[in-house]
Amino acid sequence: MLNRRIFLKSGGLALVAGGFLPNVFVRMASGATPASRRVLVAIFQRGAVDGLNVVVPYAEKAYYDARPSIAIPRPGSGENAALDLDGFFGLHPSLSPVLPLFKDGSAAFVHAVGSPDATRSHFDAQDFMESGTPGVKSTTDGFLSRAVSGKKVTKSSPLRALAVSASLPRILSGSAGAVSMTNVVDFGIRGGASSASASDSFEAMYADAVAGTLQGTARDSFEAVRILKSSEASKIGPQNGAEYPKGPFGNSLKQIAQLIKADVGMEVAFTDVGGWDTHAGEGGVNGQLSNRLRDYGQAIAAFTKDLGSRMADVTLVTMSEFGRTVRENGNRGTDHGHANVMLLAGGGVKGGKVHGKWPGLESGQLYENRDVAVTTDFRDVFAEILSRRLGVPDLGPVFPGYAIEEKKRLGIIAA
Amino acid sequence: MVTARKATRFLSSVLLVTSTAGSAPAFSPSSAAGAGSVSASRAERDKALHALNRLTFGPRPGDVDRVLEMGLARWIGSQLKPETIADSPMAARLRDLPTLAMSSKEIFNVYEKPFREARRQRRLLARSAAMSEVAAGTEDLREREERDRIPPEKRPRRVIEELSTARVLKAVYSERQLNEVLVDFWMNHFNVYAAKGLDRVFITSFERDVVRPRIWGRFEDLLVATAKSPAMLFYLDNAQSVSERENRPLSRRATFFGRGAGADASMLDPAPPVRPKGGLNENYARELMELHTLGVDGGYTQKDVTELARVLTGWSIERDGGGTFVFRARVHDAEVKTVLGRTFPAGGGIEEGEEMIRRLARHPGTARHIALRLAERLVADAPPAALVDRVAKTFLATDGDLRQTVRALVESPEFFDRASYRAKVKSPFEYVVSAIRATGAETDAGIPLLRQIAQMGEPLYLCQPPTGYSDAASAWVNTGALVARLNFALALSANKLPGTSVDVAHLISPADAADPRRSLDALARVLIAGDLTPETRATIAKQLESRTAPADDPSANTQVPLISGLILGSPEFQKQ
Numbered sequence: 001m002l003n004r005r006i007f008l009k010s011g012g013l014a015l016v017a018g019g020f021l022p023n024v025f026v027r028m029a030s031g032a033t034p035a036s037r038r039v040l041v042a043i044f045q046r047g048a049v050d051g052l053n054v055v056v057p058y059a060e061k062a063y064y065d066a067r068p069s070i071a072i073p074r075p076g077s078g079e080n081a082a083l084d085l086d087g088f089f090g091l092h093p094s095l096s097p098v099l100p101l102f103k104d105g106s107a108a109f110v111h112a113v114g115s116p117d118a119t120r121s122h123f124d125a126q127d128f129m130e131s132g133t134p135g136v137k138s139t140t141d142g143f144l145s146r147a148v149s150g151k152k153v154t155k156s157s158p159l160r161a162l163a164v165s166a167s168l169p170r171i172l173s174g175s176a177g178a179v180s181m182t183n184v185v186d187f188g189i190r191g192g193a194s195s196a197s198a199s200d201s202f203e204a205m206y207a208d209a210v211a212g213t214l215q216g217t218a219r220d221s222f223e224a225v226r227i228l229k230s231s232e233a234s235k236i237g238p239q240n241g242a243e244y245p246k247g248p249f250g251n252s253l254k255q256i257a258q259l260i261k262a263d264v265g266m267e268v269a270f271t272d273v274g275g276w277d278t279h280a281g282e283g284g285v286n287g288q289l290s291n292r293l294r295d296y297g298q299a300i301a302a303f304t305k306d307l308g309s310r311m312a313d314v315t316l317v318t319m320s321e322f323g324r325t326v327r328e329n330g331n332r333g334t335d336h337g338h339a340n341v342m343l344l345a346g347g348g349v350k351g352g353k354v355h356g357k358w359p360g361l362e363s364g365q366l367y368e369n370r371d372v373a374v375t376t377d378f379r380d381v382f383a384e385i386l387s388r389r390l391g392v393p394d395l396g397p398v399f400p401g402y403a404i405e406e407k408k409r410l411g412i413i414a415a
Numbered sequence: 416m417v418t419a420r421k422a423t424r425f426l427s428s429v430l431l432v433t434s435t436a437g438s439a440p441a442f443s444p445s446s447a448a449g450a451g452s453v454s455a456s457r458a459e460r461d462k463a464l465h466a467l468n469r470l471t472f473g474p475r476p477g478d479v480d481r482v483l484e485m486g487l488a489r490w491i492g493s494q495l496k497p498e499t500i501a502d503s504p505m506a507a508r509l510r511d512l513p514t515l516a517m518s519s520k521e522i523f524n525v526y527e528k529p530f531r532e533a534r535r536q537r538r539l540l541a542r543s544a545a546m547s548e549v550a551a552g553t554e555d556l557r558e559r560e561e562r563d564r565i566p567p568e569k570r571p572r573r574v575i576e577e578l579s580t581a582r583v584l585k586a587v588y589s590e591r592q593l594n595e596v597l598v599d600f601w602m603n604h605f606n607v608y609a610a611k612g613l614d615r616v617f618i619t620s621f622e623r624d625v626v627r628p629r630i631w632g633r634f635e636d637l638l639v640a641t642a643k644s645p646a647m648l649f650y651l652d653n654a655q656s657v658s659e660r661e662n663r664p665l666s667r668r669a670t671f672f673g674r675g676a677g678a679d680a681s682m683l684d685p686a687p688p689v690r691p692k693g694g695l696n697e698n699y700a701r702e703l704m705e706l707h708t709l710g711v712d713g714g715y716t717q718k719d720v721t722e723l724a725r726v727l728t729g730w731s732i733e734r735d736g737g738g739t740f741v742f743r744a745r746v747h748d749a750e751v752k753t754v755l756g757r758t759f760p761a762g763g764g765i766e767e768g769e770e771m772i773r774r775l776a777r778h779p780g781t782a783r784h785i786a787l788r789l790a791e792r793l794v795a796d797a798p799p800a801a802l803v804d805r806v807a808k809t810f811l812a813t814d815g816d817l818r819q820t821v822r823a824l825v826e827s828p829e830f831f832d833r834a835s836y837r838a839k840v841k842s843p844f845e846y847v848v849s850a851i852r853a854t855g856a857e858t859d860a861g862i863p864l865l866r867q868i869a870q871m872g873e874p875l876y877l878c879q880p881p882t883g884y885s886d887a888a889s890a891w892v893n894t895g896a897l898v899a900r901l902n903f904a905l906a907l908s909a910n911k912l913p914g915t916s917v918d919v920a921h922l923i924s925p926a927d928a929a930d931p932r933r934s935l936d937a938l939a940r941v942l943i944a945g946d947l948t949p950e951t952r953a954t955i956a957k958q959l960e961s962r963t964a965p966a967d968d969p970s971a972n973t974q975v976p977l978i979s980g981l982i983l984g985s986p987e988f989q990k991q
Contacts, residue, residue: 180896198977198980205981205986214990215986280655335698
């Protein structure tokens with residue numbers, strides 16, 4: 001009865017099916033080509049990455065004064081030095097795979113960006129950044145969920161908002177019904193010969209269950225299982241010679257790329273990557289941060305290579321809950337700070353530029369005399385992406401209590 | 416394919432069965448139908464079942480009867496005094512887990528040293544051959560262990576695996592069930608991410624020597640013990656938090672100039688790298704107030720965090736491989752400090768931190784926070800405010816006596832409020848353990864089972880943020896996790912989980928097992944005390960109808976494992 005097959009054909013979806021079709025396929029199969037769908041890929045660097053050692057303000061003397069043992073040397077000062085971006089900022093050498101993207105104009109950074117809330121608690125700051133309401137703890141849903149819910153689409157997939165993570169992140173919780181999974185291949189009911197019937201039974205049981213968290217989750221689950229199976233996303237390997245680094249982050253991005261290429265109707269994808277809370281042994285050119293950045297940069301470079309021209313539809317953006325102290329601490333590390341840096345790549349990004357107003361690192365310029373000051377609210381970055389790339393019509397409900405003003409427009413995304 | 420006529424006929428028979436089972440609305444324990452030797456009213460059975468759902472990792476076959484036989488109040492009383500409950504068979508089950516009894520120093524020597532030696536060798540090699548990629552360290556622990564050809568039984572990861580196995584075994588088989596529930600609660604409250612560097616060496620002792628012995632005593636003692644535990648000192652970086660140099664005791668400054676007391680990941684290395692000078696680290700001070708005591712809205716400021724961090728400077732770990740607590744007076748901030756209105760004059764030492772931690776433990780904000788966390792765990796995701804207030808009062812009135820605090824919660828009228836029966840979604844750990852207990856399965860709680868828990872989103876000992884796992888279902892019930900739960904239910908019932916053996920057919924009588932419909936009702940009684948909604952029951956019954964017996968044995972009912980899998984995967988079994 002539930003016999004459906006989908007073939008991938010010339011980048012789009014063609015449906016060959018007999019009998020009953022779930023309406024999502026009907027919706028997907030007709031109308032505009034799915035390839036025209038735009039996708040936002042949001043990456044959360046949990047633990048507060050040290051933005052000052054990612055995009056290094058090498059022209060600032062204060063940077064070197066504050067970090068005697070962990071500063072990244074100025075470009076041209078030897079083999080292990082910052083990679084120049086614009087004469088003022090340089091890239092951590094471990095991010096060399098990302099440099100070509102910046103140079104060819106397909107990637108940009110925003111510096112001194114962050115949340116206006118002063119908290120230095122990972123938990124609170126992540127919560128505020130994901131809820132999109134800094135300082136307000138009572139917000140129950142995530143801003144990307146609100147953004148997706150507010151998008152008017154005639155056809156929507158249960159996979160329109162998807163997280164590759166073990167649990168549904170705060171940023172996607174809410175009425176968008178986002179799906180989370182760690183492994184696209186294994187996603188489905190496995191009960192040997194009884195798989196199909198057991199799956200149907202579970203689906204019926206949960207459909208009848210008392211309305212609530214379980215019921216809603218189950219409804220999304222079973223529809224998502226069907227679409228994924230039909231799309232054969234897990235069989236689409238990396239293309240254009242892309243090689244993802246081994247490890248969870250590379251694996252997450254590889255799977256997001258598979259889902260984009262399989263046209264399962266995904267509009268927002270989210271994943272996170274940890275290991276940035278470098279209180280000790282952060283190091284400079286070598287050390288913990290360097291190791292994390294190498295993996296991170298290789299994965300992002302592989303992702304853009306894998307998607308190739310499809311990146312025109314995809315906007316990738318990274319965020320982290322706050323930056324780290326300008327001064328290094330006693331353990332070749334840094335403590336919780338304030339403003340940070342975001343990376344943007346792909347469709348619509350005005351690349352080759354470090355955006356944002358640089359506040360400076362001299363003592364009078366620091367936030368609370370210790371951290372990089374926030375000159376760009378992270379909500380303004382997302383506002384531009386969401387309205388210009390994803391066609392979210394009204395940002396009011398996405399960022400309640402925050403006025404998105406045209407005059408504050410950063411010009412990060414081409415109109 | 417089920418024809419319409421057949422389905423109608425079948426459904427009417429289902430309705431008939433349901434109606435004979437009692438005037439059961441949804442969620443009625445129809446166990447009355449299969450009542451055991453004890454004749455108890457349905458309300459009494461429901462209460463006993465609810466108590467078992469919340470104060471244990473789920474009832475085993477016959478547990479409701481056993482509780483009723485003993486008397487519910489007496490049973491609860493005994494669970495509140497686990498030391499009075501005989502539990503000797505546990506020792507045999509834990510026999511093959513040598514790390515459980517080892518000191519941190521022994522664990523370091525056996526499991527950490529070979530790994531570190533291999534790493535040292537590799538680095539030497541990398542330096543000479545410029546194998547930058549090998550030295551990059553982007554691979555995870557598992558890959559490094561495998562590449563360095565460390566035998567599985569000697570890998571650092573083994574320590575966390577054995578501890579996880581032990582935790583699952585105790586949750587499944589210990590008679591001291593409430594004790595295990597509360598160990599889970601407190602280990603989560605004082606979360607330590609065991610994969611952070613040396614914490615994999617310290618975590619065993621943390622649970623065994625710090626948390627377990629104190630969860631029935633005073634909160635203050637538990638809090639101080641965690642504050643002095645190497646596991647927490649390392650996890651939240653206090654071990655390496657030292658005073659700004661100008662604030663150190665004068666006499667010492669010259670001697671230790673340029674040498675901090677940092678305990679970084681390499682602190683036990685034979686040849687540690689150059690030690691950097693010291694600095695203040697606020698991580699523990701912040702989480703101590705935000706998570707362990709006052710709560711995130713506890714009324715402290717950033718200034719309090721910094722001052723508390725200064726108070727705790729010098730609280731560190733001995734660099735002797737054993738990871739014992741040490742107070743390094745020479746790097747303690749000896750200047751004036753003020754935390755939450757308490758001013759410490761210059762020249763103080765370890766007693767400042769001890770006093771502050773005890774003050775925090777006795778703070779009314781802490782009483783409320785702990786009462787709330789316990790109520791979230793044992794009563795409801797959003798517990799009634801009146802209950803939290805009452806429990807907080809008990810906490811304050813008894814000097815933070817945790818036995819009295821838990822007793823106040825469990826003996827409250829809110830605990831037995833019908834609205835909370837099967838109203839809380841089980842955490843992944845609770846779900847897996849409750850299914851194993853319900854089916855009477857025999858498990859070694861090895862890696863395959865641990866992996867199941869991890870796939871549901873909450874691997875044991877591996878919660879990275881200090882918050883621990885959330886108690887609110889909405890935080891972690893999600894699509895991937897739900898699919899993992901359903902697959903676990905099917906695999907367990909079909910006896911397809913390596914290391915775990917179960918025979919669900921033997922849970923019911925041969926006569927019941929031979930007939931699909933009778934086996935459904937019998938299994939529902941055994942596995943979930945009959946708490947299936949009519950809708951769920953009808954769905955499973957329909958599934959049975961649509962399947963045919965194997966041709967070679969038309970009378971065989973091969974569906975018992977599937978029925979069990981569907982019951983264990985049902986929305987009803989996800990809840991406690």
